[in-house]
Amino acid sequence: MPLQKYLFNPGINKEGTDYTAEGGWFDSNLVRFRKGFPEKIGGWVKYLTESYNGTGRKLLGWVALDGTRLLGVGTRTKLYIQSGASFDDRTPIRATTTNGIVFAATNGSSIITATDDAHGASKGDFVTISGAASLGGLITAAVLNQEYQIATVPSVDTYTFTAKDTSGTTVAANSSDSGNGGSGVDGAYQISPGLDVFVDGTGWGASAWGDGTFGSSSAIGSNNQLRLWSMDSFGEDLIACPRGGSIYYWDYSNYSTRAVALADLSGANLAPTLGLQVLVSDVDRHVVVLGADPINSSASGRTGAIDPLLVAFSDQENAAEWEPLSTNTAGSLRCSAGSQIIGGLRARQETLIWTDVALYSLQFIGAPLTFGLTLVNEGVSLISPNAPVNTPSGIFWMDKKGFYSYQGAVQPVPCSVHSYVFDDLNEGQSFQVFGFLNKQFNEVGWFYCSGSSDVIDRYVTYSYVDQTWSIGQLSRTAWLDEGIVSFPRAAGSDSSVNYIYSHETGFDDDGAPMDNVFIESADFDIGDGQDFQFIKRAIPDVKFTGDSGGTQTINFVLKARNYPGQSLTTDQTTSFTGTTTKIDTRARGRQAAVRFESDDDASTGDRLGVGFRIGATRLDLQPNGRR
Numbered sequence: 001m002p003l004q005k006y007l008f009n010p011g012i013n014k015e016g017t018d019y020t021a022e023g024g025w026f027d028s029n030l031v032r033f034r035k036g037f038p039e040k041i042g043g044w045v046k047y048l049t050e051s052y053n054g055t056g057r058k059l060l061g062w063v064a065l066d067g068t069r070l071l072g073v074g075t076r077t078k079l080y081i082q083s084g085a086s087f088d089d090r091t092p093i094r095a096t097t098t099n100g101i102v103f104a105a106t107n108g109s110s111i112i113t114a115t116d117d118a119h120g121a122s123k124g125d126f127v128t129i130s131g132a133a134s135l136g137g138l139i140t141a142a143v144l145n146q147e148y149q150i151a152t153v154p155s156v157d158t159y160t161f162t163a164k165d166t167s168g169t170t171v172a173a174n175s176s177d178s179g180n181g182g183s184g185v186d187g188a189y190q191i192s193p194g195l196d197v198f199v200d201g202t203g204w205g206a207s208a209w210g211d212g213t214f215g216s217s218s219a220i221g222s223n224n225q226l227r228l229w230s231m232d233s234f235g236e237d238l239i240a241c242p243r244g245g246s247i248y249y250w251d252y253s254n255y256s257t258r259a260v261a262l263a264d265l266s267g268a269n270l271a272p273t274l275g276l277q278v279l280v281s282d283v284d285r286h287v288v289v290l291g292a293d294p295i296n297s298s299a300s301g302r303t304g305a306i307d308p309l310l311v312a313f314s315d316q317e318n319a320a321e322w323e324p325l326s327t328n329t330a331g332s333l334r335c336s337a338g339s340q341i342i343g344g345l346r347a348r349q350e351t352l353i354w355t356d357v358a359l360y361s362l363q364f365i366g367a368p369l370t371f372g373l374t375l376v377n378e379g380v381s382l383i384s385p386n387a388p389v390n391t392p393s394g395i396f397w398m399d400k401k402g403f404y405s406y407q408g409a410v411q412p413v414p415c416s417v418h419s420y421v422f423d424d425l426n427e428g429q430s431f432q433v434f435g436f437l438n439k440q441f442n443e444v445g446w447f448y449c450s451g452s453s454d455v456i457d458r459y460v461t462y463s464y465v466d467q468t469w470s471i472g473q474l475s476r477t478a479w480l481d482e483g484i485v486s487f488p489r490a491a492g493s494d495s496s497v498n499y500i501y502s503h504e505t506g507f508d509d510d511g512a513p514m515d516n517v518f519i520e521s522a523d524f525d526i527g528d529g530q531d532f533q534f535i536k537r538a539i540p541d542v543k544f545t546g547d548s549g550g551t552q553t554i555n556f557v558l559k560a561r562n563y564p565g566q567s568l569t570t571d572q573t574t575s576f577t578g579t580t581t582k583i584d585t586r587a588r589g590r591q592a593a594v595r596f597e598s599d600d601d602a603s604t605g606d607r608l609g610v611g612f613r614i615g616a617t618r619l620d621l622q623p624n625g626r627r
Helices: 419-424 427-432
Strands: 004-006 009-011 024-029 031-034 037-040 044-046 056-063 069-075 079-082 087-089 093-097 102-105 112-113 125-132 148-151 152-155 158-162 186-190 229-234 237-242 248-250 278-282 287-290 310-315 331-334 341-347 350-357 360-364 370-378 389-391 394-398 403-406 410-412 434-438 443-448 460-461 468-472 477-481 487-493 498-501 517-521 532-539 542-544 554-561 569-576 583-589 591-598 612-616 617-624
Touching: 024 468, 031 460, 031 468, 031 517, 056 477, 056 487, 069 229, 069 237, 069 477, 069 487, 069 498, 079 248, 148 158, 237 278, 248 278, 278 341, 287 341, 310 370, 331 370, 341 370, 341 389, 389 434, 394 434, 394 443, 419 487, 434 477, 532 591, 554 583, 569 583, 583 591, 591 612, 591 617
Parallel strands: 009 024, 009 468, 229 278
Antiparallel strands: 004 617, 024 517, 031 037, 037 612, 044 498, 056 069, 069 079, 079 087, 093 186, 102 112, 112 158, 125 148, 125 186, 152 158, 229 237, 237 248, 278 287, 287 310, 310 331, 341 350, 350 360, 360 370, 389 394, 394 403, 403 410, 434 443, 443 460, 460 468, 477 487, 487 498, 517 591, 532 583, 532 617, 542 612, 554 569, 554 591
């Protein structure tokens, strides 16, 4: 038979079997579809060489009035602001102690015991110590007067930490360290870190809403649940909220200061003390808190207990004023459907709010009501607070069993990898899911935990222009698309050290070859599988797009099997370059599949900077008997 051209249908299709997806692509990793053709995704490098503490869960970019570009980073343990070569710790302070801490050390041990009556700290909390004097030996004032992470909490009045010098080297006490640090020791305790994983049985969802007293099953707080941040800019300042915790305000004009509770701002009046999420509405610029604590019945303060369906909003252009008066636009509304607000997203001239069973639209309507809250759809929700994404083609989000879009009305998004994603999804860690936009390639996608993983290890992307899906394995925990920043940025880790990465830069994994890049077709046959086929020649059609400067190489793999119930057997793997004319093969089988891979190996030295785009593959195949 003459050469046959195989121009496989764009997108990954895993809804059926390898055989029923004939004519298309069935599996891939680190490959996207652009204008109908598969290509290797762009690489990534560290944005800064400096790392940060805790898993990054939220990134926000904005620009100050003087033109300074700012990056907010919310992690499991900290809140950072970055504007130069470092991540500046702006984590809020929970409590302070003045002249109230004393220390005890043991000869030969680096463990220091601090006594501070009713300190309220937990294991893992951070405390900054100041005003301490030397204990008399190696535990000097410089050793004590710095930030420490609390190692253990033996009692309500004591905690321990491991002494270190200013370079971070552990320091053990000697026999001269018999002092207590003096009488002028102060301590500043930061808000407690959250968890890296969602723990079932605490906070929202521990039992049916209304089943017993709210909070009886350990309500969400800063130290007992997955730490998720929401952040938004208010002018050149930042408003941030750890889910279920307080709302905080950071003032750019006082750059070196930490964020403070919204309720502690100068002139603050009835500001919420707790919330599930904070954002700033569109052009009307109200601060909106989803799941706020209500104003108490005497209007003298807030209740301090979250109403998970309450939407509270400040006076226009005033983050400090929250008392509803005839002279301002502050107020609140309550969603009627569901038991809690999952998340919200600012959209064009409206704010979308998802409860666990419905979608609402919050729109500015002016005096006297300020906002109107309209039920858009009952029956859809969000898989996580960070699942919705605003794109040039509307809002897209991931629910617990499907994908949806909104352009004035809710529409399901047909998905050719639906079963692959949702049948192997760790539903217990669904709150870790977050959506991302890669506008340069018309992609919206979601990172998630596969069924056997407690950490994010996979992604799924959708081209809202070409309407194609792709899948892959990559661990990222937050994302910021290009715009304010020059490249998409993502939070990730390298050997358990946390970094921000710039994506779509080159084709490598932070200076190393990108591993396990491939795309594989579905099975194809001749004569509906009536005959065995013999494939003796392949002519690949590949455009190399990398920046390695040398000869770029990828592999062509030919696989075969006789029946759908059998596993594919690799008949041949051949490396080829842009000058390869043909690949001679000797593959036999009733069904066959082709695979292109760049399973890069740093030891070869020639796989750095490899990029490729696949066109139409021609195969020379003919009916053949079985040997």
